[in-house]
Amino acid sequence: MDHDEFRKYAHKVVDWMADYLETVEKYPVKSQVKPKDIIKKLPLNAPIKGENFEKIFADFEEIILPGITHWQSPNFFAYFPANSSHPSILAEMLMTTLGAQCMSWVTSPAATELEERVMEWLRDMIGLPKNFSGVIQDTASTSTTCSLLTAREQMTNYEINSSGMNDKGILTVYCSSETHSSIEKAVKIIGLGKKNLRKITVDEKYAMDPKALEETIESDINNNMNPTAVVATIGTTGSTAIDPLKQIGEVCSKYNIWLHVDAALAGTALILPENRWMIDGIEYADTLTMNPHKWMFTNFDCSAYFIKDPEALVRTFEILPEYLKTKAEGVNNYRDWGLQLGRRFRALKLWWVIRDFGVEGLQKKIRKHIQMTKDLVGEIRESSNFELLAPVPLNTICFRYKPPGINDLEELNLINENLLENLNSTGKVYMTHTKLNGVYTIRFVIGQTSVEQKNVNNAWLLIKEIAKSL
Numbered sequence: 001m002d003h004d005e006f007r008k009y010a011h012k013v014v015d016w017m018a019d020y021l022e023t024v025e026k027y028p029v030k031s032q033v034k035p036k037d038i039i040k041k042l043p044l045n046a047p048i049k050g051e052n053f054e055k056i057f058a059d060f061e062e063i064i065l066p067g068i069t070h071w072q073s074p075n076f077f078a079y080f081p082a083n084s085s086h087p088s089i090l091a092e093m094l095m096t097t098l099g100a101q102c103m104s105w106v107t108s109p110a111a112t113e114l115e116e117r118v119m120e121w122l123r124d125m126i127g128l129p130k131n132f133s134g135v136i137q138d139t140a141s142t143s144t145t146c147s148l149l150t151a152r153e154q155m156t157n158y159e160i161n162s163s164g165m166n167d168k169g170i171l172t173v174y175c176s177s178e179t180h181s182s183i184e185k186a187v188k189i190i191g192l193g194k195k196n197l198r199k200i201t202v203d204e205k206y207a208m209d210p211k212a213l214e215e216t217i218e219s220d221i222n223n224n225m226n227p228t229a230v231v232a233t234i235g236t237t238g239s240t241a242i243d244p245l246k247q248i249g250e251v252c253s254k255y256n257i258w259l260h261v262d263a264a265l266a267g268t269a270l271i272l273p274e275n276r277w278m279i280d281g282i283e284y285a286d287t288l289t290m291n292p293h294k295w296m297f298t299n300f301d302c303s304a305y306f307i308k309d310p311e312a313l314v315r316t317f318e319i320l321p322e323y324l325k326t327k328a329e330g331v332n333n334y335r336d337w338g339l340q341l342g343r344r345f346r347a348l349k350l351w352w353v354i355r356d357f358g359v360e361g362l363q364k365k366i367r368k369h370i371q372m373t374k375d376l377v378g379e380i381r382e383s384s385n386f387e388l389l390a391p392v393p394l395n396t397i398c399f400r401y402k403p404p405g406i407n408d409l410e411e412l413n414l415i416n417e418n419l420l421e422n423l424n425s426t427g428k429v430y431m432t433h434t435k436l437n438g439v440y441t442i443r444f445v446i447g448q449t450s451v452e453q454k455n456v457n458n459a460w461l462l463i464k465e466i467a468k469s470l
């Protein structure tokens with residue numbers, strides 16, 4: 001492809017992109033293909049000769065698109081969102097065009113300095129204290145791994161990094177039974193052993209019980225173990241439960257334990273001052289992660305990681321072979337702030353999104369999502385055929401269909417599994433499920449960039465209609 005062809009096809013692609021976003025509701029939200037449908041249509045071998053744009057694009061539309069689940073549809077109420085937005089897409093296109101690899105200051109000074117400033121903006125926007133520094137990671141899973149690694153190294157005076165795990169004793173980590181699976185994954189891969197992850201019981205709101213946390217820590221200390229880190233979740237993935245940060249922080253401070261806050265989704269809600277109660281106690285935290293790539297209209301991937309003591313982070317990760325040495329002083333080299341060496345220029349899209357929306361624009365959208373959620377909660381509460389299964393502090397409703405007269409747990413679980421299956425196979429909406437205390441729970445998440453009241457209304461009508469027909 002030469003420059004002229006690139007210009008021509010790029011215009012075509014951009015037109016397609018604009019059409020797509022405008023008409024995304026015409027596609028089934030959840031891809032309706034069966035396993036292997038796509039791979040069967042793909043040639044076994046790579047083409048020997050180059051193919052032209054028209055042919056590749058036609059295959060994109062005919063083969064690939066049917067196998068796409070449309071996360072940018074306003075009828076997407078599944079998982080947590082992975083939002084995009086017009087300004088984010090524009091910035092991503094520019095990032096791709098520059099193709100800069102932003103591992104250190106010298107490899108693109110603007111990328112480093114923009115990241116530093118934008119993360120200060122975001123820190124202030126979500127009400128974190130000024131003594132936090134930020135860096136962009138690919139995902140919250142990575143942020144959490146970085147946090148627990150830093151905790152591990154601090155705990156052992158950086159000796160595991162230098163001489164391995166020998167005779168360092170057992171390092172224990174604490175989270176609630178509702179915590180995201182990425183915590184267990186991190187504990188496994190950083191060599192602490194998943195049996196040394198303590199899953200603390202939760203209360204009736206699915207939030208960590210700080211008393212149980214303290215008892216478990218005491219018992220571990222009595223058994224000669226080394227409590228190393230606690231992970232508190234602000235907005236669990238199952239039901240957006242909010243762990244009591246202040247009480248957990250007090251326990252951490254008493255026993256001198258590292259505290260990481262996982263606010264992957266809910267961090268965005270902190271842009272609204274009325275939600276800052278969720279991080280009451282943040283002064284006890286060492287690190288916090290939140291994902292602009294979930295609810296903050298910045299396309300995947302972009303996870304914000306904040307740390308109070310970046311020197312501890314850099315000391316954990318820094319490594320300096322001759323070929324990476326540079327002369328620039330007094331600047332950040334973000335390759336030392338995480339796992340990867342090579343880094344994308346993600347700050348550009350975050351900067352663009354924040355500038356395009358403005359803080360007020362972001363607040364308005366988030367507030368609207370939360371209000372639409374509250375209204376729907378009201379309707380569910382009034383309905384005699386449905387019941388709420390968890391508190392709804394933000395934008396995620398956990399509910400089930402429970403027609404009067406049916407009380408058997410297994411029967412209700414089956415009915416709701418059926419309901420969800422039937423809903424999703426219409427292609428008109430997409431929702432997912434979890435289990436809370438063994439109860440099959442439908443999750444209805446209102447946070448898509450372009451979701452409007454009418455989308456929520458239609459989804460609720462559809463739920464009632466299909467439930468009735470079961």
Ligand SMILES: *Cc1c(COP(=O)(O)O)cnc(C)c1O
Binds near residue numbers: 235
């Ligand atoms: C989504 C989620 C994660 C994982 O996020 P990734 O960025 O996909 O790694 C972690 N914790 C919570 C609470 C989440 O909701």
